[in-house]
Amino acid sequence: MRNRAEQAWRRTLITPEGVDLNLRLADVWQRLGAFLVDLVVMVGVLLALRLVLAIVVSITGDSGLQFGVIIFLLGAFILRNFYFILLEVGPRAATIGKRAMGLRVVARSGERLTADRVIARNLMREIEFYLPVSFVIGDLASGQADWLTALAGLAWTIIFALFPLFNRDRMRVGDLLAGTWVVRAPKRDLQAEVGQVWEGSPQFSFTAAQLDVYGVFELQTLEKVLRDSRPEAIGPVAAAIRRKIGMADDGEHDYAFLNAYYNAARARMERGLLFGKRKLDKYDTGAAS
Amino acid sequence: MELANPRTFRAAREHEWARLEEILRRAEERSVRALDDEDLRDLPVLYRGALSSLSVAREISLDLELVSYLEGLSARAYFFVYGVRTPLSSRIGAFFARDWPLAMRDLWRETLVSLLLTLVGAVAGYLLVMSDHSWYDNFVAPALASGRDFSATTEFLRNALYDSYGDNALSVFATFLFTHNAQISLLCFALGFAFGVPTVMLLTMNATMLGAILALYASYGLTFEIGGWLSIHGTTEIFAIVLAGAAGFRIGWSVVFPGEKTRLAAAAQSGRTAAIAMVGVVLMLLCAGLLEGFGRQLIAEDWARYTIGGIMLVFWCAYFYLPRRGLRSHG
Numbered sequence: 001m002r003n004r005a006e007q008a009w010r011r012t013l014i015t016p017e018g019v020d021l022n023l024r025l026a027d028v029w030q031r032l033g034a035f036l037v038d039l040v041v042m043v044g045v046l047l048a049l050r051l052v053l054a055i056v057v058s059i060t061g062d063s064g065l066q067f068g069v070i071i072f073l074l075g076a077f078i079l080r081n082f083y084f085i086l087l088e089v090g091p092r093a094a095t096i097g098k099r100a101m102g103l104r105v106v107a108r109s110g111e112r113l114t115a116d117r118v119i120a121r122n123l124m125r126e127i128e129f130y131l132p133v134s135f136v137i138g139d140l141a142s143g144q145a146d147w148l149t150a151l152a153g154l155a156w157t158i159i160f161a162l163f164p165l166f167n168r169d170r171m172r173v174g175d176l177l178a179g180t181w182v183v184r185a186p187k188r189d190l191q192a193e194v195g196q197v198w199e200g201s202p203q204f205s206f207t208a209a210q211l212d213v214y215g216v217f218e219l220q221t222l223e224k225v226l227r228d229s230r231p232e233a234i235g236p237v238a239a240a241i242r243r244k245i246g247m248a249d250d251g252e253h254d255y256a257f258l259n260a261y262y263n264a265a266r267a268r269m270e271r272g273l274l275f276g277k278r279k280l281d282k283y284d285t286g287a288a289s
Numbered sequence: 290m291e292l293a294n295p296r297t298f299r300a301a302r303e304h305e306w307a308r309l310e311e312i313l314r315r316a317e318e319r320s321v322r323a324l325d326d327e328d329l330r331d332l333p334v335l336y337r338g339a340l341s342s343l344s345v346a347r348e349i350s351l352d353l354e355l356v357s358y359l360e361g362l363s364a365r366a367y368f369f370v371y372g373v374r375t376p377l378s379s380r381i382g383a384f385f386a387r388d389w390p391l392a393m394r395d396l397w398r399e400t401l402v403s404l405l406l407t408l409v410g411a412v413a414g415y416l417l418v419m420s421d422h423s424w425y426d427n428f429v430a431p432a433l434a435s436g437r438d439f440s441a442t443t444e445f446l447r448n449a450l451y452d453s454y455g456d457n458a459l460s461v462f463a464t465f466l467f468t469h470n471a472q473i474s475l476l477c478f479a480l481g482f483a484f485g486v487p488t489v490m491l492l493t494m495n496a497t498m499l500g501a502i503l504a505l506y507a508s509y510g511l512t513f514e515i516g517g518w519l520s521i522h523g524t525t526e527i528f529a530i531v532l533a534g535a536a537g538f539r540i541g542w543s544v545v546f547p548g549e550k551t552r553l554a555a556a557a558q559s560g561r562t563a564a565i566a567m568v569g570v571v572l573m574l575l576c577a578g579l580l581e582g583f584g585r586q587l588i589a590e591d592w593a594r595y596t597i598g599g600i601m602l603v604f605w606c607a608y609f610y611l612p613r614r615g616l617r618s619h620g
Binding site for chain 2: 080
């Protein structure tokens with residue numbers, strides 16, 4: 001159970017087996033980070049190509065020049081137009097940058113991600129990124145960056161760059177035309193369960209009323225606090241819970257208290273689940289629905 | 290109660306998840322070939338096991354870590370199990386046998402509009418330059434004309450049609466032509482998104498330039514010769530540019546007038562059709578680049594140039610539009 005802000009980022013994708021995978025859309029920052037990584041990779045490859053060209057020419061003289069220029073022209077063309085496409089049609093459906101950020105591309109309909117979608121979403125980079133960039137570079141190179149062109153270029157860039165911010169699904173223009181989402185699909189390990197009891201930990205006992213104060217959302221927030229286990233969070237959280245459930249605050253054994261409360265509350269709520277009771281958060285009185 | 294207890298449930302299933310995780314990691318890092326028969330046999334079972342674990346965990350467990358982990362694992366396994374499995378060779382085969390011609394037929398209205406714009410632009414350019422030579426400089430940039438203007442001699446213009454760049458530079462020239470033209474056509478397509486307006490401008494500008502050059506040569510009495518020079522690669526190249534414009538119009542049109550579908554669905558469908566068309570356009574421009582870079586430089590005979598250009602045009606039209614079995618539009 002997650003709170004509403006988090007739920008707004010979730011998208012339903014039902015597998016043929018009938019289970020909702022509940023995908024999480026990527027943040028704008030992750031997308032930007034992935035793009036910057038890809039940009040660095042592309043510029044790196046381009047510079048390497050240029051270097052190879054220079055080396056070939058210095059060794060073979062003019063006879064190698066032709067060959068080198070062809071490789072360079074074709075290489076730059078393929079890199080610019082097909083870097084994203086070739087990597088995203090692969091089984092990982094992600095470029096190097098997206099892999100680094102733990103993202104992947106999926107079809108909005110839940111179908112397989114086909115090549116035509118990948119091509120459509122990446123060809124639009126032509127107007128989203130390359131066009132304004134080549135305008136600016138062209139202007140700078142010719143030394144006649146006139147104000148109007150620069151402004152128009154800037155406005156154009158801003159419209160397309162901010163496009164993802166103005167729709168709920170954080171789609172670029174390319175995503176819109178391809179029917180795709182970029183979602184999180186990070187590789188992660190299953191971490192140990194919190195609430196382990198250890199030898200000699202102090203004992204606490206709670207009444208049913210004390211355990212019923214909170215709901216699932218608070219329980220899972222407590223789970224995160226226990227997992228991170230940062231001293232500056234443990235103290236205040238323990239104090240707040242003690243105050244709320246009316247227990248004497250001795251200010252000691254904060255972690256052990258939270259641990260014991262988590263175990264007891266979770267056990268009680270999970271028993272409730274078996275009887276079809278799910279208290280979403282502390283405001284949920286079970287009245288509606 | 291064994292399975293209804295979240296803690297024992299996790300302990301009982303954890304090794305299956307770990308095995309699925311390990312298979313996925315190997316398959317993603319290397320390839321499907323890194324999996325042996327046993328892995329491939331177990332994968333679907335483990336995938337369904339993870340899905341069922343996820344369903345159970347959502348019902349009985351309040352451990353957020355467990356549910357998030359299983360969601361992530363199930364999603365990765367889902368994308369792998371239901372991912373694209375057809376080998377690249379058969380996908381390429383399907384592109385040439387079905388997808389490309391189907392996309393071209395689907396775009397026939399836009400293609401006509403785009404062709405009409407090109408024709409109108411070319412005729413306008415031709416007539417304007419014929420009526421007043423001073424229009425020429427407006428349509429053809431001096432850098433591009435490189436001396437081919439109304440101050441040139443007939444001899445100079447004639448030589449420009451038959452001069453060879455020398456054998457050495459031909460392949461570089463062809464590569465340059467291909468990458469340059471392909472880039473412009475991709476831009477022409479992508480600009481279609483801005484309601485097609487920039488695409489119209491780009492198409493007509495290109496066409497007026499063509500008309501202006503034709504007018505220049507015609508007024509020197511070199512109509513037949515320029516026709517050959519242009520048609521050997523032009524039938525392919527101009528056709529490709531017309532199609533790029535058509536693909537651009539399709540996406541611009543569907544965003545403005547989605548019809549009965551939602552705007553999002555219309556955009557997504559037109560984007561996919563247009564994407565296939567654009568792959569085709571790039572391939573056509575590759576042909577055009579070779580014809581222009583090699584063919585035109587090596588073949589100086591007018592009739593041969595006309596013949597090659599004509600054959601290419603007939604070939605493309607037959608490939609795209611000739612009715613044949615096995616070509617059905619689906620959807």
